[in-house]
Amino acid sequence: MRTSLLALVAAVLLLCLSPVRARAWDPEADRVVAQLALERLTPSTRAQVSALLGSGVGVAGCPVMGLDDSARLVSCLHDQRADFMRDLPYPAVPLCGAVPPARWCPNGRCASQTLKRFIGELKDPATPQPEKVLALEAVAYLIAELHQPLHAADNADRSGERVRVTLPGALKVKANLYTVWNDDLVASAIGTAETGLPYVRALADAHGADWSRGDVDDWVAETHDVALHTAYGRLPDPPACNKTPGHPERLTADYFAVAVPAVRIQLAKAGVRLASVLNATLP
DSSP states (O other): OHHHHHHHHHHHHHHHHSOOBOOOOOHHHHHHHHHHHHHTSOHHHHHHHHHHHTSOOSBTTBOOOOGGGHHHHHHHTTTSTTOTTTTOBOOOEESSSOOOHHHHSGGGOSHHHHHHHHHHHHHOTTSOHHHHHHHHHHHHHHHHHTTSGGGSEESSSTTTTTOEEEOTTOSSOOEEHHHIIIIIHHHHHHSSHHHHHHHHHHHHHHHHHHHTOSOHHHHHHHHHHHIIIIIITTSSSOOOTTOOOSSOEEOOHHHHHHHHHHHHHHHHHHHHHHHHHHHHHOO
């Protein structure tokens, strides 16, 4: 009996400490990032992107329609051999303590490291065209997704999935913290990619020079800080380290007033950085 109990406890701990498997931000978030990036490409880079996406070369059954369609491509690739997101964890860095990358990016295999590999493939002139097309779409997708704050943080709660919340004005538990940041806040921040583009464009125009600096690791660390100080830190009753609240968090209008601008900034940063990467790899 004792052995069985210890095994059960070990299994639960392993589940709690396991990195969060890849999930996707609202598709409108991915689309607005790509649309903003396209506006910021140099003429030469824009021509190369158009040539790659218009080549007709891609994964069988999953035609590439455009850079802002990368989320649809990932969904289409699900469980195929070319599905680069299969079993791929995000770098969900724990909120508390100095945790080595081996814990949240096991064997160097996580979304941030995969993004670096695809950037290398996109830059390499020897990369065959089909692989380069996939790399282009993957880079667009991963840069957007790595700016979702709860893809870069965890508090032993599956990046907020286990944190129950009520939305402002709601009487019953309606969601969890992860889905609020993944869906509700995107809808509040931009609506659709088309209606949200002016918001993120204005931010990019004002801050783009600063935001284009740094590398993938810097961006993940920065996104983690947004999760730490805003997604979790602004909760009415911020959870203790590695402890999921035993009661629903009642999100307020004040929480949304801070979180909505944070989402717009994250989307603008992602668009600026995607453009910067593409301009550097496809000059």
